[in-house]
Amino acid sequence: MQNCYIPKSKEELIELIQEAVQESLVSVQKENTTNKYQDEIFSKKQAASYLKISLPTLSLRTNEGLIKASRIGSRVLYYKSDLDKALNNSKK
Structure with a gap:
């Protein structure tokens, strides 16, 4: 006790x-x-390469809200965990 x-x-x-x-x-x-x-941070170019999609497709998916982006000043950055979530959601 x-x-x-x-x-x-x-x-x-x-x-x-x-x-x-x-x-x-x-x-x-x-x-x-x-x-x-x-959590690793990617630029637009690195994120597109990681996802194996083009930069215009990455921008389109980001604007649609399917891929979460973060802004620091004028830079658009992507967390690897957010990219992995987007990949997992697209496979469903």
Whole structure:
């Protein structure tokens, strides 16, 4: 049987809850940051080559919303995970 800790005051309970929530948030933020930085980023030309389609087809599919693109300034970039999702959806 596990030991249970019962807070002695309302303030102590609030503090315990806040600590638990903070730890959970930090954990989720680390996971999201790690996944984002591990994801490869492609230019338009690289994305078209990866998908084995032409640049006009890539632009068309992006405008149709079938392939998700990200903008940084005037540059259009593609995350590899988004390209893989588009490939998986097209196979269905």
